[in-house]
Amino acid sequence: MGLDFTVVPGYFGVLLMGAGWTIAITLCAGLLSFFGGIVFAVVALYGHWALRLPVRGFAFLFMGTPLLLQLFLIYFGLIQIGIDLPAFVAGVIGLGLHFAVYNSELIQASILAVDKGQYEGARTLGLSRGQALRRIVIPQAVRAVTPPMGNNMIALLKDSALVSVIGVMELTLAAQQAISRTYRPFEFYLAVAFCYYIINLGLEAGLRHLERRNAASR
Amino acid sequence: MTDQAFITIKNAAKSFGALKVLRDINLTVQRGQIVAIIGPSGSGKSTLLRAINELDPLSSGEVWLEDVQINKRLPHRQYEAHVNQVRQDIGMVFQHFNLFPHLTVRGNITLAPRMLKGLSEAAANTLAEEQLAKVGLSEKIDEYPSRLSGGQKQRVAIARALAMKPKVMLFDEATSALDPELVEEVNLVMKQLAEEHMTMIIVTHEMDFAASVCDRVLFMDQGVVVEEGPPSVIFQNPAEERTRNFLRKHLSR
Amino acid sequence: MDVDLILRVYPFFLEAAWVTIQLSVLTAVLGLICGTLGAAARMSRLAVFRWIAAVYVSVIRGTPALIQIFILYFGGPQIGIQLDSFAAGTIALGVNIGAYMTETIRGAIQSVDRGQVEAARTLGMSRWQATRNVVLPQAARLMIRPLGVNINALIKGTALVAPISVIELTYTAQRFIGSTYKPFEMFLLSGLLYMIIIYVVGQGIKWLDRRARIT
Numbered sequence: 001m002g003l004d005f006t007v008v009p010g011y012f013g014v015l016l017m018g019a020g021w022t023i024a025i026t027l028c029a030g031l032l033s034f035f036g037g038i039v040f041a042v043v044a045l046y047g048h049w050a051l052r053l054p055v056r057g058f059a060f061l062f063m064g065t066p067l068l069l070q071l072f073l074i075y076f077g078l079i080q081i082g083i084d085l086p087a088f089v090a091g092v093i094g095l096g097l098h099f100a101v102y103n104s105e106l107i108q109a110s111i112l113a114v115d116k117g118q119y120e121g122a123r124t125l126g127l128s129r130g131q132a133l134r135r136i137v138i139p140q141a142v143r144a145v146t147p148p149m150g151n152n153m154i155a156l157l158k159d160s161a162l163v164s165v166i167g168v169m170e171l172t173l174a175a176q177q178a179i180s181r182t183y184r185p186f187e188f189y190l191a192v193a194f195c196y197y198i199i200n201l202g203l204e205a206g207l208r209h210l211e212r213r214n215a216a217s218r
Numbered sequence: 219m220t221d222q223a224f225i226t227i228k229n230a231a232k233s234f235g236a237l238k239v240l241r242d243i244n245l246t247v248q249r250g251q252i253v254a255i256i257g258p259s260g261s262g263k264s265t266l267l268r269a270i271n272e273l274d275p276l277s278s279g280e281v282w283l284e285d286v287q288i289n290k291r292l293p294h295r296q297y298e299a300h301v302n303q304v305r306q307d308i309g310m311v312f313q314h315f316n317l318f319p320h321l322t323v324r325g326n327i328t329l330a331p332r333m334l335k336g337l338s339e340a341a342a343n344t345l346a347e348e349q350l351a352k353v354g355l356s357e358k359i360d361e362y363p364s365r366l367s368g369g370q371k372q373r374v375a376i377a378r379a380l381a382m383k384p385k386v387m388l389f390d391e392a393t394s395a396l397d398p399e400l401v402e403e404v405n406l407v408m409k410q411l412a413e414e415h416m417t418m419i420i421v422t423h424e425m426d427f428a429a430s431v432c433d434r435v436l437f438m439d440q441g442v443v444v445e446e447g448p449p450s451v452i453f454q455n456p457a458e459e460r461t462r463n464f465l466r467k468h469l470s471r
Numbered sequence: 472m473d474v475d476l477i478l479r480v481y482p483f484f485l486e487a488a489w490v491t492i493q494l495s496v497l498t499a500v501l502g503l504i505c506g507t508l509g510a511a512a513r514m515s516r517l518a519v520f521r522w523i524a525a526v527y528v529s530v531i532r533g534t535p536a537l538i539q540i541f542i543l544y545f546g547g548p549q550i551g552i553q554l555d556s557f558a559a560g561t562i563a564l565g566v567n568i569g570a571y572m573t574e575t576i577r578g579a580i581q582s583v584d585r586g587q588v589e590a591a592r593t594l595g596m597s598r599w600q601a602t603r604n605v606v607l608p609q610a611a612r613l614m615i616r617p618l619g620v621n622i623n624a625l626i627k628g629t630a631l632v633a634p635i636s637v638i639e640l641t642y643t644a645q646r647f648i649g650s651t652y653k654p655f656e657m658f659l660l661s662g663l664l665y666m667i668i669i670y671v672v673g674q675g676i677k678w679l680d681r682r683a684r685i686t
Contacts (some may be wrong), residue, residue, distance in 0.1 A: 005547055011566055064666040066630030069641045069658060076654040108658035172538065179545075186546025193534040193542065200533045273589055298597060306595035316590035321609045329604060330594035375590075380592060 004184060008191050011178040018174025025092055025170055026157045028204070032096025033156065034149065037103025038142065045108055046133065058085050062101040068162050070098055075166045091163030099156050103149050111137060111146040146214055150207040157203055158196065171195055224417050225270065225386060230279035232265055239265050240276070241441040243308030246404050247386075250415040254428035254449075257438035260465060261420045266438070267388050268421070270302050271308045283307060283385065294365040306334060313391040315371040317363040319379070323350070324359045327378045335382075349367075349377035369400030373407055386417040394423060405431075425469050429453050437461045473656050480647055481660060487643035490665040494557075494629040494639060495668070498564045499622055507570020510576035524573065531570035537631050538565045544635050560632030568625045575621055579614035580606060612683040619676035626669055640664055 008015075014105035017155040028189040043055045062070060078085055085093075114137050166173035179185045225247040232240040240262045245422050247253050255263045268274040272289055281288040290297070297440055318326050322379050325389035326350060337345065350356050354375040363371055372392060379387060393401045405427050408457065412418060412431050422428055428435055428449060433450040437445045437460075445458045453469070512524035531539065543552070544559035554562070583606045591601035633642035644661040649655045 061662060064669055065658075065662040066627040066665065068630040068633060068642055069644055069661060069665070072641075072645055072648060073654050073658040076648050076652075077658070080652065080654055158535040161537045162631075164537075172535070172541075184549070186542060186549040189538055189546055190540045193538045196535055196538065197530065197533045271593060273593065302592075302595050302597050305593055308593075310590075312586060312590060312594040314586055316586040316588070318586075318587065319606055320612070330591075330596065333594050333600060333604070379594070448631075 001178045003186060005187050005191075007178075007182045007184055008187055010145035011174075011182075013121075014174050014178055015171065015191065015195065018169065018171040018192070019199065020161055021023070021088075021168065021174075022170040022191075022196075023199060025088065025095065025160045025163060025168065026199075028092045028097065029095035029156055029160070030153050032092060033099035033103055033110065033152065036096055036100030037107055038138070040100055040104035041111060042133075042138070044104060050077070054195060059101045059104060063105070064096055067094070067098050067159055070094055071166055072160060087163070087167040088169075090166060091160075091168045093158060095156055095163065098159075099152050102152055106152075107141060108146050110141040113144070114141050143214060147211060149210070153207065154200060154203060157200060161196070223247070223282075224251070224421070226280075226282040226347075227266075227270070227281040228282075228306065230266065230269060230276050230281065232262070232269060232274070232277045239441055240269070243279070243443055245436070245443070247417060247419060249417055251434060252418045252432045253420065254256050254432040254435045255419065255421045255434060255438060256423070256428060256464075257444075260440070261438040262441045263438045264390055267390050267419060267421050270388060271310060273310075292416065298461065302334075306330075306382050307385045309382060309384035311372070311375050311388040311389045312313055312390045313395050314396050315363075315368075315375045315395075317375055318364050322360050322362055323355070323366075323374050326363070326374060327381045330378075331381050345381055346377075350374070352380070352410070353377045354403075359426045367400060368396045369403045372396065372404045376404075376407055376411075380411075387411065387424070389418065389420040391421055391423065393427075399423055423468070425453065425465070437464065439464070472651055472659075476651060476653055477656055477660055480651075483514060483643055483647070484640065484660050484664055486663075487638055487640045488636065488668065490557075490639040491626070491629050491665070494564070494632065494637070495562060495622075495672075497561045498568060498625055498629065501561065501565025502568035502572050502625065503618075505566055506572025506576050509569060509573030510580065513577050514580065528570045528573055531567055536567045536628060537634065539567055540631055540635060556632065556635045556637045560629075560635060560637050560662060561651060562632065564625070568621060568628065571621050571624075572577045574615045576614055578615065580610040583609045583614060596631055602606075604673070615676065615680045615683055619673065619680070622672060623669060624674065626672065627665065678686065 006081075020062065039061065040055055043051050044059070047055065074094045074097070075090040078090060090215065118136055118140065119132055122136040123129070127135065160170060161172040162168060164176065166172070171192045175188040178188045182188070223246050225245070227243055227245040229305065230243040230245075231238070232241055236444060243266060245264075245266075255266065257263050265274055269276045270288065272281075275289055279289075283304060288301075290300060292300055296312070318329070321329065322344065324346050327346040328337075328339075331337045331345055332339065332342045346359065346437060347356065350359055352469075353376055355370060355373055355377070358366060358370065358374070363374070366374065376392075381417070392408070393404050396404065405424070406421070408427075409431055420428065420432065432449055434446060435449050436443050437456070437458070439460050445452065445456060445461045451457075452461065454467060509524050509527060512520040513528070515521055515524075540560055540563040543563045544554065544556060547554055547559065587605050587609065588601050592598070593606045596604070629639060630641035632639060633645060636642065640661045644657045647657045651657070
């Protein structure tokens with residue numbers, strides 16, 4: 001059948017919209033995975049045992065199974081219990097929770113690695129346990145672990161392609177739309193691969209910038 | 219023939235980028251001589267030693283072993299073959315031993331003779347046993363390096379180098395990484411080698427040892443040989459100010 | 472929880488698990504081959520090979536694996552490559568994980584202490600002799616655990632062939648969710664099987680790692 005890349009420019013608009021949605025999903029899910037990660041980590045380490053168990057179990061489940069499977073669970077599961085969310089929201093929740101779990105593991109390790117002296121210094125000044133953790137230990141732990149969490153963010157961007165399977169109108173689905181009209185899968189999938197690569201470069205640059213700002217404020 | 223030049227270094231110079239580490243060094247070592255090179259960190263003494271067997275090739279100058287130029291400029295393939303061949307005649311002992319952790323002591327010693335000199339397994343084993351006996355570690359032949367003390371590891375490293383029957387032995391701060399009580403056992407082995415008239419070039423911080431074993435001492439500083447002579451002169455009555463300053467800081471007396 | 476349903480449909484999931492296992496094994500093998508070639512190229516003395524390998528790693532790691540699968544399966548026919556979904560999925564995933572393994576293997580080789588190479592070369596060994604007899608045996612031990620991490624991700628990554636209708640665990644879960652409207656049970660069933668596969672493989676990696684540490 002051969003290749004004909006001239007069909008691609010005609011669909012720039014569609015692809016651009018898709019790219020926009022991909023970036024939106026990545027940022028929203030990224031924020032969710034960042035804060036969710038901190039919450040999970042704190043509960044897993046310091047929470048009441050009734051909360052710790054389910055959180056640990058949930059983490060175990062979500063780290064041992066594929067993301068795609070988890071997306072199906074969340075999307076169809078929510079519908080089952082009566083919550084009919086738009087695919088975008090279900091996608092953000094799915095991606096966000098998945099990576100929150102991985103971030104939580106990183107953060108837990110980082111919290112435990114924060115020098116004991118920091119905590120003791122805070123307590124001897126009179127801070128309560130909660131204050132010492134909240135103001136001294138956790139901020140340092142989170143600072144230390146932002147580079148590996150950045151890697152998770154990059155993985156999240158690539159995995160955002162999976163939400164096309166539950167119908168979110170991001171880049172991959174946009175490509176599929178174009179393909180259904182032009183019957184040229186190679187050209188369009190190659191084009192969106194290129195788009196993802198460019199977005200990835202942008203994300204990496206953004207993360208490096210954050211890194212530098214992070215390090216500068218020490 | 220005892221005065222035949224063994225190792226000759228002519229106009230050796232080495233730069234790392236803009237940094238001149240060696241500046242116009244000339245050195246001749248006779249067969250059977252024991253030469254010590256002392257000096258502060260950064261003086262270039264290790265660099266000079268490592269240039270002899272082309273581990274860190276010179277930027278300019280020549281290094282000769284007897285009548286063979288070690289750092290000959292050749293087309294790549296031939297250069298590699300030439301250097302590999304020459305290195306069989308030069309034994310080197312490192313500060314951090316560099317024993318192969320995945321092989322036993324026996325394996326460490328027999329690897330190169332079997333691979334490069336075509337020795338049979340039986341011949342190589344005999345050779346290994348001989349060399350280990352020389353350094354006093356026969357009973358450790360089937361141990362792995364991780365089970366040995368630092369002094370034992372270094373003695374095995376010496377045995378490994380000797381197994382290739384080198385013409386000259388280079389020692390790069392061989393005892394600097396050892397706990398003080400383990401230094402003596404290595405020094406003893408080196409003394410024994412000296413008594414057997416092995417040609418040795420020793421980079422060291424151990425002034426006492428250098429004084430007792432060596433025929434000549436070179437003091438290097440900032441890439442040049444500041445002074446050289448017999449130990450009695452260098453250590454008791456150095457001519458140069460720099461030498462005196464260095465020795466004052468380092469001698470235990 | 473509809474236990475009845477689970478008991479009725481689990482045979483389908485066992486069959487699907489077997490497909491997942493096959494996908495995992497084939498992908499891992501292909502990945503190791505690509506990873507070894509990639510690492511060798513990355514560290515080659517010829518700039519051309521280094522460049523090709525660097526591009527390979529950058530492009531594959533910088534784009535979604537799902538898209539790579541789609542390009543090969545859906546786009547392949549346009550450039551003369553006609554593969555069935557199982558083959559396309561396996562090859563795309565193998566090439567994908569190969570890029571990650573390239574870095575893992577390269578990292579292990581480069582983490583072998585430089586002094587080892589110096590000692591070997593000092594004895595008169597050529598570059599290749601030193602690499603083969605001193606560096607590689609040590610690197611092989613070092614790379615077992617991190618390759619285990621790659622393989623863990625690989626097993627979960629096989630789910631990506633579900634969208635091209637390979638009848639593995641995730642596809643089967645999706646299919647039964649569609650017909651039974653019981654997402655929790657289907658998730659549990661397939662999730663459990665994934666975790667068993669991952670656990671068994673993980674134990675195998677640990678065993679290999681322990682055996683490698685003789686010293």
